[in-house]
Amino acid sequence: MSGLLKKVNWMTLVVPLVSVFLGLLCGALIMLAGGYNPLLAYGSIIQSIFLQPYYAGETIRAMIPLVLAGLAVAFAFRTGLFNIGVEGQLMAGWLxxxxxxxxxxxxxxxxxxPLSIIAGAVVGGLWGYLPGLLKARFKVHEVISTIMMNYISLYATAYIIKNFLYTEGERTPTIPASASLASNFLANITQGSRLHWGFIVAIIGVILMWLILWKTTMGYELRSVGFSPDASKYAGMNVGRNIILSMAISGAFAGLAGAMEGLGTYQYMTINSAFTGIGFNGIAVALLGMNTPVGVVLAAALFAGLQTGGLTMQSVAGVPVELIQIVIALIIFFIGSSYVIKWALLRFSGRGRN
Known part of the structure; x- marks a missing residue:
């Protein structure tokens, strides 16, 4: 029994690493097929992130909303729910x-x-509360309701901006300096990057998720309901209330991600005709990070590094920027194929012992 548990823990750690390796390997093969040098391309990413302060700052800046979006998805996963609505909750919190x-x-x-940050979290939480309510009271699957809420958020935010907060440039006015997370100090030490103090909020979010889920009675109930709603109900837990609470907290994390974009990176919100993509990338970050707080941070660092460092591939190695999105998509594909990877690794390790 203990050997089986060790094998499961080992697989849990190895599968994400194998998925990243396979994604990078397939990306390298595509580069070779296109006549590009993958070593030069990947080397330029690593060099830009670790040796150029601007790209290092931009990488950390890109990590901030990805970490919070990943926490939103991971929190729901840990409680047995699949929150596809992080994108909509993020946009609602942003506005x-x-x-x-x-x-x-x-x-x-x-x-x-602080009030502006809290406003983003509260509205994001309310946007998550509604699907949670539908799930708890009317058995509406959260995947369906959260997808629909994404589109409501997309068009509702555009309508509100256009009719109540509109200024020239298809956007809201710029926020006052007293509500900004931007920092001249951080910009100077990173040679003009958009790094802002929101990284502190992301760190607090990581700690909060860990504290809530693993150090509180509420977190124990939330995880218990996610593991077995029937057993939890038999034990006297209020299953419906915990479902609603889980979605609300998940939405609050997503709302914070939006607040970091509005108060930190951009200082305003545009009239969006398409989704930002951050919320959807948060799903991949949570999966790659094994739905753990530390794992989410590491996965967000990888995705942010690829996105930011990928900008140097074109100038250094001549590789189209779009190719980095293919690499990211491949990593996500292999994460989604984790069952096949586990099966292959188990067969390989079994043969090795024989």
């Missing part, structure tokens, strides 16, 4: 934080900045 900052301009920074 809420920007609107709060603009409408309450004049308040001191010590009040306005």
């Amino acid at each position: 809420a934080s920007v609107a709060c900052a603009i409408e309450l301009d004049g308040l001191p920074r010590i009040i306005l900045l």
Whole structure:
């Protein structure tokens, strides 16, 4: 029995690493087929991230919403739910934080900045609360309801901006400086990158997820309901309430991701005709990170590094920027094929012992 448990733990750690390796390997083969040098391409990514302060800062900046979006998906996964609505919750939180900052301009920074961040989390939580309510009371599957909520958020945010917060450039006005997470200090040490203080919020989010799920009675109930709703109900737990609470907390993490974009990276919100993609990438980050707080951070670092460092591939190795999206898609594909990878690794390890 102990040998089986060790094998399962070993597989849990190895499968994501194998998925990343296979994704990078397939990407290298595609580069070779196109006449490009994959070693030069991947080398340029590593060199830019670790040796050029600007790209290092941009990588950390790109990690911030990815970490929070990944936490949103991972939190729901850990409680037995599949939150596909992180994208919509992120956009709702983004608009809420920007609107709060603009409408309450004049308040001191010590009040306005935390209030704007909280506004993003609250509205994101409300956007997650609704699918949770539908799941708990009417047995509506959260995958369907959250997908629909994504589109409601996309068009609702565009409508609100156009009719209530519109300014030239198809966007909201710029938020006041008292609500901004931008930092001249961080920009100077990273040679002009858009790195902002939101990375502190991401770190707090990682700690909060760990504390809530593994150090509180509430977290124990949430995980128990996710593992077995019937057994949890028999034990006296309120299954419906825990489903709603889980989706609300997951949505709050997503709303924070949006707030970081609105208060940190962009300082405003545009009228979007398409999704940002951050929420959907959060699903891949959570899967690659094994739905653990530390794993989410590492997976977000990989994705952010590929996206940011990929910009140097074209100038250094002549590789089209779009190819990095293919590599990311391949990693996601292999993560989704984890069952096949586990089967192959188990057969290989079994033969090795024989």
